[in-house]
Amino acid sequence: MIDAYEHARLSLANRIQKWTASGEQYIGPISGLYLYRHVMPNSPMSCMLEPAIAVPVQGTKRTRLGAEVYEYDRSRFLLTSLALPVVMQVSNANPEVPFLSAVLKLDPKIIGELMIDAQIHVPDRQSIPDSGIVLGRTTTQLLEAVGRLVGLMDEPDLIPVLAPLLQREIFYRLLISPVGKYLWQMSSLDSQSRRISRAIEWLKANFREPLQIKDLAHRVDMSPSRLHHHFRQFTSMSPLQFQKWLRLAEARRLMVVQGMAPSIAAYEVGYGSPSQFSREYARMFGTSPRRDVLELTKEVSA
Structure with a gap:
């Protein structure tokens, strides 16, 4: 006999499996909700991680911010309170037990309203972290709330009324949990x-x-x-490093998606010198723009 936590986890896993059966990502009718499935580990990928909570129910994923590595799985979720440049990688997945995850974007306005409505105690300023990313322990109640939100996609007529209520429930559960101070710093105008x-x-x-x-x-x-x-x-x-990351990431997208030549992409994102662009690109991605785009194109084709 399985316990309540395992029941909630398996129920959410089945729902994610259903909606991601035809691809690795599913963006449905509920605003801010994304479902993911990966059947094998993948290569590290640089991306901009928006403020969100990622709740895996199978497999393991790693997210690196600078020198810090955050590993999360069926018992831990990842919460980001800022848009952050990270490197992400699914590290544990296979066709029999794929990596499955639900991601919900955070809404600072709703979180701020909840803090006022529920009169949630503002933490001491000295205890507020200077960090935009944290791991939290996944609870049965959180899994059940996320499961109910994903389950609404089976009843689309109910989404306009019930989805905002379930999102508020999820945000409230986060606010009263040990990671609540990260949400406070995100919604406070003063922080x-x-x-x-x-x-x-x-x-x-x-x-x-x-x-x-x-x-x-x-x-x-x-x-x-x-x-x-x-x-x-x-x-x-x-x-300045953040701006450089944004420029190089956009140049990479332009070359891969639009087939733009490296020299043109360099000027398009704000570089005055293609040679400087190539040097900085190689330092960030470990290879020249042309070679990197060729490898990425091969991966996409495969």
């Missing part, structure tokens, strides 16, 4: 996290433009030194 989040959003929208740290610091109401310190604390990068 360092919120200021860094604003800096990140500006960089994402303007990464092609020359960057002046003093101007960016002024935009988010911080001194240049504080911006640099807290930006590195949260993202493991300086603002």
Whole structure:
């Protein structure tokens, strides 16, 4: 006889299996909800991880931010409270027991409303972490709530009314859990996290433009030194390194998806020198732009 946790896990696993039967990712009618299935380990992949909770129910995944590696599985979830440049890899999966995961984007507005409505105690500022990513312990109640949300896709007429309620339940359960302080920092207008989040959003929208740290610091109401310190604390990068990551990631996408030549992609993302672009690309991805695109194209074809 299986216990309540295992019952909830298997129920959610079956629902994810159903909706991902024809591919590795399923984006359904519920806003912010994504389902994933991988039948084998994959190569490390650089990507921008948006604020979300990832709840695996089978297999194992690793996410690296700077020098820190976060491994999560059927008993641990990953929560990110900022948009962060990470390297992700499914490390344990096979056709019999594929990696299965549900990912739900976080909504700072709803989280802020919950904190006010439920009069949730604001943690002492000294206990608020200078980090935008954390692992948490998956509970039976969390699995059941996520399972009910995924289950709504079998009753699409109920989604407009019930999906927002279930999302609020999931966010509330996170708020009152040990990872709640990470959500507080994300929704508080006063927190360092919120200021860094604003800096990140500006960089994402303007990464092609020359960057002046003093101007960016002024935009988010911080001194240049504080911006640099807290930006590195949260993202493991300086603002300039973050901008470089955005440029190179976009150039990689342009070359792979649109077939753009490296020299043209370099100018398109803000580089004035193709040779500088090639050097920095090789330092980040470990090989030249042309060779990297060739290997990625082969993987996609396979």
